[in-house]
Amino acid sequence: MRRSVGALAIAMVYVVPATAQTLSQRVQTTDGRVEIVYASRPVACGDGRSYIGHVFGHTVAGTGVYQRNSGWPERPCLPGPIRLEATVLDGEITHLRAYVGPLATDVAGARTIEVPAREAASWLGQLVASGRSPVAGEAVLPLVLADAPDPWPLLLRVARDDDRPRAVRTDALFWLGNGVIDHLGLDDRASETPDDEMRSQAVFVLSQRPRDESVPELVEIARANKHASARRAAIFWLGQSGDARAADTFAELLGTR
Amino acid sequence: MRRPARTVTLGVLALSIPLVVRAQTVASRIASVRDGTVRMNFDSRPGVCGDGEGNVWIIDARSGFSDTRDPCVPGPVRVAIGRSGGQTVSVRSRVGGVDSPAADLDLGNVPAADAARYLLELAHTLGGRSSNQALSAAAFADAPNVWPEFERLVRDSDAMLDSRKDALFWLGQSDAPTADLVHLYDDLEPEPLRDHATFVLPQRRDDAAVDKLIDIARHDRDLDVRKRAMFWLGQSRDPKAVKFFRDVLVR
Numbered sequence: 001m002r003r004s005v006g007a008l009a010i011a012m013v014y015v016v017p018a019t020a021q022t023l024s025q026r027v028q029t030t031d032g033r034v035e036i037v038y039a040s041r042p043v044a045c046g047d048g049r050s051y052i053g054h055v056f057g058h059t060v061a062g063t064g065v066y067q068r069n070s071g072w073p074e075r076p077c078l079p080g081p082i083r084l085e086a087t088v089l090d091g092e093i094t095h096l097r098a099y100v101g102p103l104a105t106d107v108a109g110a111r112t113i114e115v116p117a118r119e120a121a122s123w124l125g126q127l128v129a130s131g132r133s134p135v136a137g138e139a140v141l142p143l144v145l146a147d148a149p150d151p152w153p154l155l156l157r158v159a160r161d162d163d164r165p166r167a168v169r170t171d172a173l174f175w176l177g178n179g180v181i182d183h184l185g186l187d188d189r190a191s192e193t194p195d196d197e198m199r200s201q202a203v204f205v206l207s208q209r210p211r212d213e214s215v216p217e218l219v220e221i222a223r224a225n226k227h228a229s230a231r232r233a234a235i236f237w238l239g240q241s242g243d244a245r246a247a248d249t250f251a252e253l254l255g256t257r
Numbered sequence: 258m259r260r261p262a263r264t265v266t267l268g269v270l271a272l273s274i275p276l277v278v279r280a281q282t283v284a285s286r287i288a289s290v291r292d293g294t295v296r297m298n299f300d301s302r303p304g305v306c307g308d309g310e311g312n313v314w315i316i317d318a319r320s321g322f323s324d325t326r327d328p329c330v331p332g333p334v335r336v337a338i339g340r341s342g343g344q345t346v347s348v349r350s351r352v353g354g355v356d357s358p359a360a361d362l363d364l365g366n367v368p369a370a371d372a373a374r375y376l377l378e379l380a381h382t383l384g385g386r387s388s389n390q391a392l393s394a395a396a397f398a399d400a401p402n403v404w405p406e407f408e409r410l411v412r413d414s415d416a417m418l419d420s421r422k423d424a425l426f427w428l429g430q431s432d433a434p435t436a437d438l439v440h441l442y443d444d445l446e447p448e449p450l451r452d453h454a455t456f457v458l459p460q461r462r463d464d465a466a467v468d469k470l471i472d473i474a475r476h477d478r479d480l481d482v483r484k485r486a487m488f489w490l491g492q493s494r495d496p497k498a499v500k501f502f503r504d505v506l507v508r
Binding site: 194195197198199201202203204205206208209221225226227230 | 474480483484487488490491492494499502503505506507508
């Protein structure tokens with residue numbers, strides 16, 4: 001009799017409903033490919049299979065980031081949920097790749113998990129903050145894309161954390177810069193003039209000087225220049241600098257710490 | 258009163274005729290080969306050396322920069338000219354090394370200035386790698402007075418654009434004053450030639466070049482050329498350039 005009770009208890013433990021598991025557990029119990037589907041920021045769009053558009057003025061494809069108006073890509077950019085493809089081997093996530101737009105119909109063999117964007121963001125935030133590289137870095141973009149509270153405080157912590165892999169901190173700083181541009185309303189390029197293009201170029205050229213000279217100058221331009229084009233370029237290149245002073249400036253401009 | 262002037266004129270003619278004849282001699286001797294290969298050698302200018310396999314190094318007299326390594330032989334410039342149907346169809350050149358295998362006609366050592374002028378004339382009609390090799394061989398020649406011929410090619414709107422850009426590059430590497438390049442810029446068309454000039458000018462590393470780049474960045478009619486000039490200004494690390502960038506940002 002005692003033995004039977006023990007067996008029942010074990011059975012109960014192993015038949016926990018899927019909804020009671022964390023997203024992390026659900027993903028990691030998969031072996032192979034799993035797709036996590038959640039809502040994207042309303043402005044984001046994509047073709048569901050190769051590129052993501054309108055991510056703070058950038059289009060993302062593969063491992064590259066393209067500026068808006070580059071004449072690429074060809075397929076229409078449609079709004080839709082994020083489809084985050086995760087590859088899991090022996091309980092460890094080895095690769096993440098995000099898509100936005102129409103859901104693909106040819107996902108045979110892949111398990112699909114639909115979750116609220118906040119839940120996805122919470123899980124991705126853990127990966128960014130403590131996961132291994134390169135997956136931690138790959139988690140930054142799908143985190144930024146989620147229709148959830150802005151991840152800037154978390155990304156600031158990561159960007160300033162010397163113990164995190166350099167690539168993750170670089171990714172965090174890059175997207176923080178874009179968040180700052182969006183937060184300050186500097187992303188409107190519709191009325192850009194040739195003088196604005198020259199200002200952006202001047203900032204780029206200044207950013208290529210030795211870091212001790214360029215970073216303080218970029219910080220000053222980002223904080224106080226009267227031209228939106230110059231501030232936007234300075235924030236962008238600070239985001240590329242990998243310098244701790246950039247994170248401090250971004251925190252200040254975001255009104256956070 | 259007229260006689261001295263006439264004498265001077267005759268003197269000028271007397272000086273120039275042998276050059277023309279010698280140049281014609283190089284050209285006419287090459288033209289005597291309808292199909293085949295012609296080989297010639299000539300002295301390289303001081304500071305030019307090569308390994309005989311296509312690598313060439315120039316000791317920059319202005320900066321003292323030298324990127325030489327062994328074996329680096331100071332000349333001669335060795336040129337092989339391909340002929341087909343009575344036309345010159347290819348040019349290959351190198352500095353140093355030994356003579357290449359047998360040619361249909363071997364001119365041996367020829368005056369560097371004559372060879373350079375012949376090669377420069379070819380570059381007006383040739384394109385691609387042959388033009389590039391003809392121009393570099395001419396630029397390596399110990400022939401200090403041929404630089405106006407490079408400028409003539411830069412201005413030749415009938416020549417291939419790449420040939421004109423190569424000529425502009427070598428003119429930038431020459432001893433011609435930066436003021437000549439600055440003056441030439443104002444006549445450069447089309448836009449890719451002006452764009453290329455923004456790369457050529459900063460190689461001069463002098464005030465006149467920096468001033469001209471700032472002028473281009475401010476006033477060129479093409480925005481991309483202005484931006485490129487600004488990029489190369491940034492590479493100069495000149496305080497005037499940095500001041501210019503700051504001016505752009507506060508205007």
